[in-house]
């Protein structure tokens with residue numbers, strides 16, 4: 001397709017080069033997708049970390065269709081509600097490691113959830129009479145989506161720098177240094193810091209697992225300083241780490257959690273802020289007149305919520321979260337030999353079906369475009385991966401992937417690296 005024929009503007013793409021190179025996907029089954037020419041690809045990244053139950057689940061299509069036939073949509077502002085929204089909120093509340101959690105659904109996915117959580121953090125401090133606690137702290141390498149708060153909280157300079165300071169009163173700390181968090185809070189003054197946003201496992205920033213004890217320490221620092229601890233579980237939520245949530249895997253009890261992707265496995269877009277009792281209380285307490293002045297036209301969309309319910313049914317019925325836990329060591333073993341490859345500086349595995357193969361800085365410097373060539377070579381051999389931060393190959397397959405398919409991914413990555421300098 002030429003530049004004149006297509007009108008589709010792709011995210012994160014150099015549009016001068018995309019026309020003529022597009023890969024149009026038409027069908028999927030399990031961990032495999034098929035393009036318009038009939039070629040098949042093993043999807044090593046579950047689209048964008050989200051098709052957790054795999055492709056081709058007609059059960060999810062039927063859940064959406066059934067809801068749409070009955071009541072396709074209705075708003076959730078003020079007193080209005082729908083049955084799927086109520087049911088999914090109750091179910092998520094019962095699943096998370098927070099007592100009596102409340103669920104604020106967001107329509108677009110993780111970015112909306114992040115911006116909602118950030119606004120709620122600031123609104124909370126206003127509601128409890130401490131409006132000065134406005135500063136939000138995030139980490140280097142962090143990815144919190146592309147809305148205004150999320151862009152500002154992001155710790156990947158290429159994604160934040162072009163847009164300037166969209167949201168002010170945002171600070172960053174190194175992703176692995178709990179002491180740095182304590183220091184920034186001390187310097188700013190705890191009475192000015194409202195929240196700390198933290199991915200249990202850094203995702204789009206390169207798949208970095210938390211150093212031993214790091215998450216417990218930052219959570220404690222937040223408690224000691226009366227700072228809300230917000231776990232961004234957009235990737236880690238609903239099983240990706242081999243537990244229902246990264247917070248369970250790492251023993252955390254966040255004040256708020258953001259979720260999206262795995263909530264519906266992406267069959268329809270849906271996210272949520274899951275709010276613990278502390279933050280909910282000033283808004284929900286009997287007699288309170290506080291209102292969270294925030295919402296979206298499609299908040300708690302009933303068709304998306306019906307898909308969410310059916311998706312959780314599949315995860316539970318097929319015990320896919322324990323399957324992820326079982327496949328964790330299979331994935332690690334399959335990728336381990338890549339650590340010795342001359343172009344690779346590190347293979348990161350450690351929790352669930354999440355991994356990255358880092359192409360060494362020396363190799364990338366010596367051979368500009370190396371990473372993109374590896375990704376293209378893998379695709380030509382039928383495996384879809386992508387580059388994170390220009391350096392690391394992402395591996396985050398659907399939970400239904402088999403041990404043989406994981407071996408196949410590792411094999412194709414190896415031959416793609418082998419051939420990249422040829």
Ligand SMILES: Cc1ncc(COP(=O)(O)O)c(C=O)c1O
Pocket residue numbers: 048108109110111112114143144145146199203204232233234235260261
């Ligand atoms: C940790 C995290 N937070 C937020 C987001 C933003 O989600 P979305 O792209 O669905 O808006 C992402 C997306 O990858 C993410 O990985």
